[in-house]
Amino acid sequence: MLKRLRVSNRLGAALVSVAVCCLVAVTRPRTVPLAAPVDTDGRVGGRPIAELWVPSRPAHAWFTSAQCRPLLTRFTCDQCLPLVYLASFPRSGNTWLRYLLEASTGLVTTAGLPDFWTYRNQTPGKIVLDLEQLWDATRADRELISYGYLGEKIPWSQGIGIVSKTHYYPEPWNVTEAEDAPHGLSPFPSDRPRRAVLLIRDPFKSIISLRKYGETRSVRNEKDMTYLYRGEDWLNYAMHLPHVWFNMNAEWLQATNETHVVLYERLRQDPMGELRALLRFLQVEPDRRRLECLRGELEGIAHNHRHGVVPDGETYPLRVRAELWSYIHQLHWLLRDRGYPGLPLQQYSFADEFGDINIRMR
Template identity: 30%
Template sequence: MEADAVALLSTLHTKVNRLPGDTLKVDPGPSSWQMWKDDPGSPCAHYRTMFGVGVTPVVLVSVPGSGSTWLRYLLEAATGIFTGSDYNDTILYQHGFLGEKTGVKDGSTIVQRTHGPAFYLTYIHDLQDRYEAISPQRPTILLLRDPARTIISYWKLFNLEGTKNKHVLEIPKSRFEGGDFHDFVSEMTAMWEELASDRLLWTTGPLYVIHYEDLVRNTLTHLRHLLHFLNVPVDEGRLACVASHLEGDFKRNTTTKWGYDPFTSDEKLRFATAVKRVNRLLTLLQYPQLPPDHRLS
């Protein structure tokens, strides 16, 4: 049993093993995007993002509101290869995330974003179904963020669904005061823990855990670590451009303009309990814990 545990840890902490034929080749076809084209005269303006050819599948898993769109921007900027998703968000597509288009072929994106089975089936009671739904052998990036801040960000997105700037707009204080918000908090706290726990307990392929707070605090260092995990060569020219264009178009401000804490004491206790359980799993698997200085008090 101890040998099995050592073998699992060794696998979890390895980097992506690129499949035969995967040389991170890009498709020079018409579908490309210049994300820094509005910076004329800059050496960054000429960089293009393109689809890949035969790229090894890697999943990016997070709860909505965890910063996955910003992380996708960073990965596309650093690698020059589009990321994909399970959703087909037309707003993101119009802003250059061409991997959002329905029908994008497997092997054409550097990572494929998903929010996990809980967000499609709302609680899968059968453990075997949950296990099979996460594709446990696929290389995985698990993006975690403090649940309180995640829920604030997701609630904004949820309330702005159907609006042109849903990813960055604010909502009024009144939308945090009704019973529907507190029902949302209860459901999302459970889903946050379920998504994190399922991936930590059941992933058997290479797994990289990144905390949003750490990515914000030291973006380029953690981006380099991610590129190492993905087994992607570092392009210093691209990274220099990332350093001068860190925000992208969709890095949402999750604080409230009115300095309002919308959570009850019971909700904060539930956050703390969920974080404690997830941190225990992170420690057992030798991953860093959620940064404590970023939690809402």
């Protein structure tokens, strides 16, 4: 998959419909207006977040304690937030990071659509939803929505998401064409930088998790399912994805001019520190009460504590291990060349075999 593909087939069947999620959703009757916000200290881009919320739109309570539960995550007014993608190879922790962002800011995250060609050819009514459509979107039959990600079916073009999730390659946005669109919206206006958050995880673990998700279509599954990781079918699957993992991460580094890199292993080690750095990139000054509440509810309920299949020599034969590590080193040096710290190589699977070989390709 070295060439760019359309969104419909870009990552193939193995990567379609991928999601990671947290926490139980709470829905409210559509005819009952929501209470006034109780937290008013947060700011985004220098603007008070509370001034952007629209009380008649859906909201969700991520926190479970009586003290923190009133700190809701709410929808803002249309076009009130700039487009920032949250990109990752599937099963890299994207939805956990979305939870951290939503709970810490009170702002929803959206799901990355429409793609460029849909955007160019649709009327405003298709890419900016009215109030009725917003409520309908939050009741769609999707697992992520049932867990509380109310923005999962809201297009980025609504302009209400602090970030917009994607597991695809970056679109070939052309600013001139975008600004000539009949609806007057632009994904990247010429007076603003192209911005993204790129989340990177040990690909050995992501690929194992993705294989299980492809079989079950569920993000919460702690069964071993060892049979998925044996035989020629698994080897073909595992050999197919390393260059996809590398190309996706590399293209996002190259396609934006302001990218904040989040390394999953470091996020697990220091979630609050990594989150604070990300919030600074997003120009968010969160309400301190939200951060205090989040410290006590960092994981959510979608974390699988029992991983039946782990990276080992039987799951990943030598030739697959070598293939993946060649791409890990390439991405490591690409990050270093662009001024980032590089990957936490010693925390990746099979680092004792391949962590010090220093493969660097141009």
